Amino acid sequence: MSRYNVTETEAKWQAEWERRGSFRASEQPGKPKYYVLEMFPYPSGRIHMGHVRNYTLGDVVARHRRALGFNVLHPMGWDAFGLPAENAARDSKIHPAKWTYDNIATMRAELKRMGLSLDWSRELATCHPGYYQHQQKLFLDFFAAGLVHRKEAFVNWDPVDHTVLANEQVIDGKGWRSGAPVEKKKLAQWFFKITDYADELTDALEGLDRWPEKVRLMQENWIGRSSGAEIRFQIKGRGDRITVFTTRPDTIFGMSFCAVSPDHALADELAKKDARLAAFIAECRQSGTSEAAIEAQEKKGYDTGLKVLHPFIPGRELPVYVANFVLIEYGSGAIFGCPGHDQRDLDFARKYDLPVIPVVLPPGEDPKTFAIGDTAYTETGTIFNSDFLDGLDIETAKKEVGRRLEAMQAGHPTTVYRLRDWLVSRQRYWGCPIPVIHCDKCGVVPVPDKDLPVRLPDDVSFDRPGNPLDHHPTWKHVDCPNCGAKARRETDTFDTFVDSSWYFARFCSPRADVPVVREAVDYWLSVDQYIGGVEHAILHLLYSRFFMRAMKRTGWAKIEEPFAGLFTQGMVLHESYRDESGKWLYPEEVKKLGDGGATTLDGGKVTVGRREVMSKSKKNVIAPAAIIDSYGADTARLFMLSDSPPERDLEWTEAGVEGAWRYINRLWRLVSEPPAVLPAPGAAQPKELSQAAEQAWRLVHKTIAAVSESIDALRFNVAVAQIRTLSNALEALTGKGPGEAWVLAEGLRILVRLIGPMTPHLAEEMWATLGGSGLLCDQPWPKADPALIVDDVVKVAVQVNGKLRATIDLPRDAAEQAARDAALGAPNVVAAMAGKPARKVIVVPNRIVNVVV
């Protein structure tokens, strides 16, 4: 028996595809294009199962679209800048570039063994000057267009490591590596003005109808548009005002205090003359920003002694506090407090004994007796205790207050956003240098285009904490391009999210000496199907949407939305194992028992943990390379596609892999050792088909239709099930009856094309064995014969009072009367009706008859 030789076969076809350049893409005006993209990997060292799943999903789409006649672009690259390379440099004395390029070489080789239909000629790495020089150019264009600014901002500062930390790197208020309490420090940083697009980025979400609803919602919440009013309160005895943002201007008559953030300019000013206030502010800055810290933290305030005047109540003065719960980043960094209708304000008012005046009356409450207890009232109601607002509903009152504030020039309706400008400066070496120069005379001077790229120096050391670019003896010292005086290079590099915000555009013209070639991006973009993990639902996908708009503004593209279709795949899970001492064990270090338990290889006790995301720390990882070594890429691909719907998490199981492996061998046996001699391609269809052959032939066509639909909807697990149903039926053909050998041969030739996107190597091999000409990957997608996908006789269910009582055979599209008569004549139906007359009979053609008695 000829066993399927995976290793040889897969290598053979991979070489053949590469030799022919089967998946090279080029612009072909007039041909419909299709751009399939999976989120490019970070070169961490090895390919992991998450990658395998991601790229397999994308490859099915790419190969299917190719077969449908689309001009497909399916590229691959490397998100190659980032911190792990610097850590490796520090810990193992390997240069970040070497570490990164070595990893890329390893991972590229691993990826190539998966048989992906990628255009490798377009490969790019973001750490290559050939990529990042164009990023620098884009930055300069954005800068010139006013989309970039430099400003002082509070950042997380690690006083031990001497570096800024991202929010994600602050755990419980402490630096993730040093463990030192993080300080909020004001530093000059570079920002992209993503907030300029806050409205547009929100509004355009609605048009992204091929994005998951969930991701659109997350982005909407993240941008956090909320409308309300700005109110400017006059400070008593001073010329200036405090500007406050509120979503509840209707509760203005319930106001009992004003509060500003400890980081507010007014607090700063007052602290200069008030040591106790200065101490209070310092204390506020100390305390952590973590969830737990906030939860535990009490509302605290410091009475500045200042008073503000109520805009609508002459003579009413209200105290001004500096309060720890007011955020400088949101709104104007100041609030008015209405304790009756805001829980935080209520907590604060109770602590400092401030008045609580209810101004929204819940429906059915008596205005004379209604009072606020420990819970602020935030629901709907009627305004009272509020002069000219009395009796109005909340929405009307908001409008009225807005109108009056405007008339008094004391405020106006406005919209604020949770979204903040994107801080892109990082005090890191392994990133794209920000191409500006600081000159004492000229200020910030952009690096002239002719001096690009600003290259990273190779000779850096990592033996000191902080930014190696800053420590470099010569790199930062340059002459001002403007005045020629001694000046200093910017030593910050870009956040790596900048690199990934436009790589999909660079893929359209990856070797161009400009960031992108307009004809190429105009032809290929937007990405028709983008596939990746949901963990990028906000940052990467939002930044890319901003970048596309910025590129349009600067003339590099004509569209706003980079990704027309988005699919977020589930994660790959595996059981975890621990031995008696609690040490994590790799799956290959345990022996599985039949009852779901496990032992160590020498019989020791093992605790089987729940299935969770594969992670190195828990050792519940399976190396893709090992799976490909023993089962081949097609097996891994088939298992991942068939076991779970792609959007859900997938549990990796040895048994499931075995199942996929068995199926591949079974298909191969059917093709290599068919039960009868198979007619060559093109043989005419026999005039007569046995009943079995006829049925199988109909199933072939039904399967074409069903699989096409399933793949189109990315329901690959269903597509695989449908193909298996077909192969089960073809397998049952003996090849002896009239036409059976022909149906078997033609059915297999179609089956091979249907499974081609999923198990491409096996499909090529079967195609060749079946005498197909050319490569399978160049074959068009099969077409279903509409006449064959409907049966002449259909099974119709018969219900009595909604309960199934019989199944009857009827000619397709039988007349209603005929269906009714047949249904009422079925013995079980007669019995179930127990002699009662049918009150009503519902006939759904070709499906069901329901008799109501």
Next chain:
RNA sequence: GCCCGCUUGGCGGAAUGGUAGACGCAACGGACUUAAAAUCCGUGGGCCCGAAAGGGCCGUCCCGGUUCAAGUCCGGGAGCGGGCACCA
């Protein structure tokens, strides 16, 4: 706290409001084999009646509703998971 999603056999999962459990995994019974692996055939939601053929009742997290008909639609609740979070 706010927002969102999910819940179907032992397991992964199928099912345009129309025969719940396709397809597979694990399991069990059998064939082949000295034996095992591989392979092949068969059984498979629960309970009940029947020797069998077959039939009955219950069943898609819980409670209620709409409908001739609900896993699917609507209202309420529980559990699990995710996102955001002192956002005024």
